[in-house]
Each structure stands twice: as C-alpha cells, then as structure tokens.
Amino acid sequence: MFAEIILSRRFPKHIGIFDYQIPKVYAKQIKIGQLVTIPFRKSEVEGIIIKIKEQGIAGKNIKEIINITNPDPIIIPNQILLAEWMSRYYFVSLGTIIKMMLPPIPKKIHATKYQYKSAYPPVISSEIKDALNLIKKQQAASTFVQITDHLEKEQFIFGLINKNKGTKLIIVPEINQINKIINIFPKAYQEKIAIIHSQLNKNEFYKTYKLILENKAELIIGTKLGIFAPFQNLKAIIIDHEEDDNHKQSDQNPRFDARTACQQLSKIYKSKLIYLSHSHSVETYAQIKNQEIVNLQSKTAIKRPVSIINMRDERKKRNYSVFSDKLHEEIDKAIANKKKVFLFINKRGSASSVICQDCGNILDCNQCQQPLMYHEKGSLLYCHNCNSKSELPPFCPKCSGPNFKFTGLGTQKIEKEANKFWPKQKIIRIDKDEKEINIPANYNIIIGTSRAIHVLDWDAISLVGIVSADTFLYLPDFRASEKTWHLMHNIAYYSSCPIIIQTYNSEHPAINLFKISDNKNFYKNELEERKSLKYPPFSQLIKLTYQNKDKNECLNETMRLLRILKSSPCEASILTPLIPFQRGQWRMYIILKCELSLKKNLLDNIINTVPDNWIIDRDPVNLL
Structure with missing residues (x-):
C-alpha cells in the first residue's frame, strides 16, 4: 500500500505530491487527512495524506512513512479540494497551500476565555426582512447586498445567521472588524462563535480549528485565513466589505484573494455566497451585469449632505491654508456647539517631500532612493518604506544650499494648522505612527488616516472633512478612481453627518458622481474605460x-x-x-x-x- 503525501512546506510551483510506502504496522490505521512523519532528504518532516493506493511510482525506491503524528485526520477532503484548486489557479505548490491550512499543534492546550460586549438583538427593518426572504427563496448561488450604514449591516447579519441552519462563515478584511460583528449577538450565542485570524497564538488557533473540525461552531468569523478552516456543514459565506483590497494577500505566497477563493469554496460546499458592501467593486458590478450575481440594491442610497470644495478657487482667494473657508467655518460652528469633528487625510507626516529651493534636489532615502517624509516632531526625515530615519540636515547634501521647501500634506501638518487655528481645543491624531490607539472622550477634533475609520465612535462625530480627496487619484493605477470612490463611500457608510470634500480635481467623475449618489454612471464610465484599455474585468x-x-x-x-x-x-x-x-x-x-x-x-x-x-x-x- 502506498500514500500520496503533501509536505507542509513551501516548494517551487511544480513540486507538490510525493509517494511513500505504508508500513504493514500502519496499514489499518492510515486515513486520508492524517498528519504523518516522513523522511525527506536528510531530515524528518510532516505531511498530509491525500490519497491511498495500491501502487506507487514504478521504478523508484520509495521510502516508508515513519509514524502517524495524529491518529485523527486533521485535514478533511473538502480542504484538499480547495487546496488543489488554489494550487492550480495561483501557480503555487500544494505544500504552500497546505502549510496555510494546517494549525500549529501546541504541546499543551490551555483553556482560553474571551470577553466580548453583548447586545440586545437588533430590530430588523421590513426592507432587510424582504432581502433575507429573497436570499432564502432564490436558487442563485451568489448575491450582492448593498448596505448603506452599519445599523443595516447589523440587522442583515443577525437575521441571516438566525434564519439559516448549519455553519456560517463571515470573512472580514481586517482583524479590528471581527469584534464589531461578534458584539451584534447576545452573550448566549457568542459561545457558538469561533474566530480565526493571524494574531491568534498557537493554543488559540488550534482550539478554534478543533472546534470547527468537530462541528461545534455555528458561526466562524475571520480574516482571509478563515477560508482554510475544516468546515463540516458550511451553508452560507458572507464577504463583508467586499470592495476592500485587504481581502487579497499580496505580501507572501500564496498570493490569493479571499473573494475569489470564496467563490470556489461556495461551489465545493454548495453553499450560498453573499457579498456585503456599501459600493460594489467594479469586478462584482460586471458580474451582476452578466447575471452571474443577483443584485439586491438598497432602496435608500447613502445620502449625507456633501460639499465639494475646489482648492484651486481657495488659492485664487489667497487662502493658502490646508482648510478651505467653508471647512474652517463649519469647524468653528461645530466647536461652538460643543460637537466633535473628524479630519481625514490618507498620508502621515508633516510633508510628503523636502525640496532644496536652491538646486531643486529632493531629499531621498540612501537605501530606497524614495522621497523622505518630513515629521516636524523632532525635525526628522522618515522613509516609510524601509522605516529608516535621520535628522533634517542644515544644508542640501547636493549643493550645500540652506533653503528647504516642504511640500504635500500629512496628518502632522494638518494637526499643526489645527492647533494654530483652534489652540484651546483638544486635538488628537490617529495614524500608523501611533502604536496604541487610545481616544479620550473629551477631544474636539480628531485627525486620522484610514486606520482611524474603524476605531472612531461615529455617533459622536458631527462633521467630516476630507482634507484631500486626491491621494489615490494621483496614483498611476487603473483602479485609482475606484479606490477614491470606495474611500468616500466608506466614510459616508459610517457617518451620518455632513461631509466636506476638498480637492484639486472637483470635476473628476469619482468625486462629482459621489456627491449626487450616481452609482450607475460611475460604474458605466469605469467599465467603458477599462474595456477600451483591456483591463479587468475584460482581461x-x-x-x-x-x-x-x-x-x-x-x-x-x-x-x-x-x-x-x-x-x-x-x-x-x-x-x-x-x-x-x-x-x-x-x-x-x-x-x-x-x-x-x-x-x-x-x-x-x-x-x-x-x-x-x-x-x-x-x-x-x-x-x-
């Protein structure tokens, strides 16, 4: 008897499965999905049995399995099917995928107790009830549901989980969004929830994995790692914030997209696949047009009072501040009424670059040759690529000139100007430079990057100022408009207050069409442009x-x-x-x-x- 075994390690893409002989002593104990120890080259390694057969590869001296590491199968057949598909689709070895799937097995298992907030069940609106009933009745495997605010999402998720038997999976783009979903449910149901993400320790991850393997979890909430779990009876998959690029793993192999993998997972388990978002990704919109996905459009579009400020006009009025007259006035009003303000900019630091006014030299990183970001605190130059830092030199290293110009916007520059205009107010900043996020209750103005969006108490915010909507528009990427569109919708999704958008591109379709909530024409324009340039979804x-x-x-x-x-x-x-x-x-x-x-x-x-x-x-x- 022989076994086909996948080694749980990364291999080149063309190396995947190895044959090993099953010793007679293990002939009746060997099962598909077991973890076994095998000789490989000059060491002993672990692998997963994916097939048992009578004959091995002819003409080869086939080594024997050393022992069975785990008597109970730790990988189930459906996981192997997913791994085989991902290996083919993403051009990586099976071992690379299996390594992602396998839980680290701790020497000792300790009891772990989680404490979450609990809530009363949300009252489900008639519109959400209608959407849930349609999903239950229809035969379509995939459905897109537009959610216009976080309260609608709470109602939808709670209703869907309660209406469907079997195991349910919710995939979120970032770890900090998991607790928000757990907190929707009463305490009694929270005990039936399993969570999966990369920051669990060995003990926590293994316990969660076993819970799912033994079919003791009704709801699994996780980041992209959640797709690899050993589901026994998966009935529904929900992809939350479907438009978010964090669903894609881009920094290491396998470079997979959880949204694409969930489509295959849905086919394997014959489960319903539901996309949740305030704004479709362009690819999903194209699938809806091609009738591959059913579209449940919200009857209530995201409507917040939106003002677009052309910063070119501000400069003509000799207003060189980072704040337009309109934004400045509205901040004054909010402060006078003891309300809180959120100022958004998706860049850190005080200036994007430092330029010598004598020779035009841009100060760059010695390692990366990238422009250095100036941080006024400490007069430091930072490279946000390699994390190196240095002091601002007194003279230009190229021409020895003493005159520097600081260009571009960052959170620290906005913080400095806000303190100048409103010195008596409590102003705080949230960006990736701050490791600990601790928001005091008595703040007046909060300045932040996209990191701040998911940690704010939005009910307390009465005004949002997008200080520059041009951050993504300047990127030389075919998705630049779409990223800007989603960013503005994401802020509107969380807030219920007026939004002031400052831009040098006030006529850009992404900004203009957002103001009037014209989804149809935005996606029409995007699809036409991508078709002409042969970009996805047309290639x-x-x-x-x-x-x-x-x-x-x-x-x-x-x-x-x-x-x-x-x-x-x-x-x-x-x-x-x-x-x-x-x-x-x-x-x-x-x-x-x-x-x-x-x-x-x-x-x-x-x-x-x-x-x-x-x-x-x-x-x-x-x-x-």
Whole structure:
C-alpha cells in the first residue's frame, strides 16, 4: 500500500505530491487527512495524506512513512479540494497551500476565555426582512447586498445567521472588524462563535480549528485565513466589505484573494455566497451585469449632505491654508456647539517631500532612493518604506544650499494648522505612527488616516472633512478612481453627518458622481474605460516580480524573460515599481495582460517559462 503525501512546506510551483510506502504496522490505521512523519532528504518532516493506493511510482525506491503524528485526520477532503484548486489557479505548490491550512499543534492546550460586549438583538427593518426572504427563496448561488450604514449591516447579519441552519462563515478584511460583528449577538450565542485570524497564538488557533473540525461552531468569523478552516456543514459565506483590497494577500505566497477563493469554496460546499458592501467593486458590478450575481440594491442610497470644495478657487482667494473657508467655518460652528469633528487625510507626516529651493534636489532615502517624509516632531526625515530615519540636515547634501521647501500634506501638518487655528481645543491624531490607539472622550477634533475609520465612535462625530480627496487619484493605477470612490463611500457608510470634500480635481467623475449618489454612471464610465484599455474585468492580469541585490542583474533578467514572454498569447510589458528598492533588493515587474478566453493549458505553458525565483501574483490589486 502506498500514500500520496503533501509536505507542509513551501516548494517551487511544480513540486507538490510525493509517494511513500505504508508500513504493514500502519496499514489499518492510515486515513486520508492524517498528519504523518516522513523522511525527506536528510531530515524528518510532516505531511498530509491525500490519497491511498495500491501502487506507487514504478521504478523508484520509495521510502516508508515513519509514524502517524495524529491518529485523527486533521485535514478533511473538502480542504484538499480547495487546496488543489488554489494550487492550480495561483501557480503555487500544494505544500504552500497546505502549510496555510494546517494549525500549529501546541504541546499543551490551555483553556482560553474571551470577553466580548453583548447586545440586545437588533430590530430588523421590513426592507432587510424582504432581502433575507429573497436570499432564502432564490436558487442563485451568489448575491450582492448593498448596505448603506452599519445599523443595516447589523440587522442583515443577525437575521441571516438566525434564519439559516448549519455553519456560517463571515470573512472580514481586517482583524479590528471581527469584534464589531461578534458584539451584534447576545452573550448566549457568542459561545457558538469561533474566530480565526493571524494574531491568534498557537493554543488559540488550534482550539478554534478543533472546534470547527468537530462541528461545534455555528458561526466562524475571520480574516482571509478563515477560508482554510475544516468546515463540516458550511451553508452560507458572507464577504463583508467586499470592495476592500485587504481581502487579497499580496505580501507572501500564496498570493490569493479571499473573494475569489470564496467563490470556489461556495461551489465545493454548495453553499450560498453573499457579498456585503456599501459600493460594489467594479469586478462584482460586471458580474451582476452578466447575471452571474443577483443584485439586491438598497432602496435608500447613502445620502449625507456633501460639499465639494475646489482648492484651486481657495488659492485664487489667497487662502493658502490646508482648510478651505467653508471647512474652517463649519469647524468653528461645530466647536461652538460643543460637537466633535473628524479630519481625514490618507498620508502621515508633516510633508510628503523636502525640496532644496536652491538646486531643486529632493531629499531621498540612501537605501530606497524614495522621497523622505518630513515629521516636524523632532525635525526628522522618515522613509516609510524601509522605516529608516535621520535628522533634517542644515544644508542640501547636493549643493550645500540652506533653503528647504516642504511640500504635500500629512496628518502632522494638518494637526499643526489645527492647533494654530483652534489652540484651546483638544486635538488628537490617529495614524500608523501611533502604536496604541487610545481616544479620550473629551477631544474636539480628531485627525486620522484610514486606520482611524474603524476605531472612531461615529455617533459622536458631527462633521467630516476630507482634507484631500486626491491621494489615490494621483496614483498611476487603473483602479485609482475606484479606490477614491470606495474611500468616500466608506466614510459616508459610517457617518451620518455632513461631509466636506476638498480637492484639486472637483470635476473628476469619482468625486462629482459621489456627491449626487450616481452609482450607475460611475460604474458605466469605469467599465467603458477599462474595456477600451483591456483591463479587468475584460482581461486577467498576472504580475511577475523579480528581485536582486544587483540593479543591473535585476534589469537583465527582467529583459531576458520579457523577450520570451513577448511571443506568448498574452500582452507583456515592463513596469518600474513606485518603490524600486525595498528590503535591500532591486525590483522589476512584468505585467501579463491575458484574454479571458485564454485556455488553461496555454496559460500554464506561459507560466512554466517563468523561473521559480520570480514571484507570481495572479489578479493583483496594485500594479505598482
């Protein structure tokens, strides 16, 4: 008897399954899904049995299994099906996927008790009841549900979980959103909830995994890691904030998108798949148009009083402040009425760059060659790429000139100006520079990046100022408009107060159409533009990344592979990253733009020409 075994370690994409002989002593004990110890090269490693068969590979001296690590199967057949699909789709070895699935097994299991807030069950509106009934009756596997505020979402999730038997899975984009969902449920039901995310320790992760494996959890809430759990009776999958790019793992293999993987998970378990969002991703909108997903549009669009301020007009009036006259006046009113204000900017620091006014030199990082961000506190220059920091020099290192100009906006610059205009008010800042988030109750103005959005008490906010809506619009990325659209909708989703948007691009469709809640024309414009440029959803993209300590070798290898790929059915082009030097290595990208109709075997042939020391990212969310 022989077993096909996947090793729980990362391998090159073409290496996956190994044959091992089953010793007679284990012949009646071996099961699919068991964790076993096997000899591999000069060491002993662990692997998962995925198949038992009579014959091994002919003509090979096949080694024996050493022992059974776990007598009970730790991986179930449906997990293996998902792993096999992900291995094929994302061009990674099976072992890489299995390594993500396997729980770390602790030496001792300790009892863990979680304390959550509990709530009274939300009162479900008639509109949400209608949506829940439609989902229950319809035959469609996938449904998009538009949620216009957090109260609607609480009602929908509570109603859906109560209406459906079996196991339910909710995937959220970030860890800090898990507790918000748990807190929807009364304490008695919270004991039936399992949570999965990357910050659980070994003991917590293993306990959660076993709970799901033994079918003792009715609801699983997790980040993208949640898709790998051993579900026994999965009936419904909910992807919360479907539009959020954090559903994609981009920093390590496997570079997978939980939204795409959930589509396959839904097919494996024959479960309903529900997308929740305040604004569709463009790809999901296209699927709705193609009738692949049922659309349950909210009857009440997100409507907040929105003012668009053209900052070019402010400069013409000689107002050079970061605050327009309108925003300044509204902040004054809010403070006079003892109300709280949130000022949003998606950049940290005091200035985006420091320029020598004598020679035009931009101060950059010695390691990364990226512009340094100026932080006024301590007069420090920070590289937010490699985290290096240095003092602001008294003279330009290029021409020795003493005159520096600080350009661009950041949270610290806004904080400085706010303190100048409202010196008696309590002003706090939340951005990634602050490790501990502790919001005092007596603040008047809060300044923050996107990190602040999920930790604010939005009921206390009476005014939102988006200090610059142009942060994403300036990115050389085909998703720039969409990112801006989602960002503004995300703020409107949480807030119920007036929003003032400052921009130098007041005529841009993403900003203009947001103001009048014209979803239809925004998505129509986006789809038309992407179709003309052959971008997703009208093509599939694969980003290939090469890294090398030597800049010339990096360029030469990229050009070598590009010459090969130019003869393939896919359109291939080189892109230089926004940050070409990172963690001591130079990087170059090749972007493959392939027709949707391209056959799988042809795509596989193309990818087989890519050496194993290249990073393959299918369906990237960022090109640069």
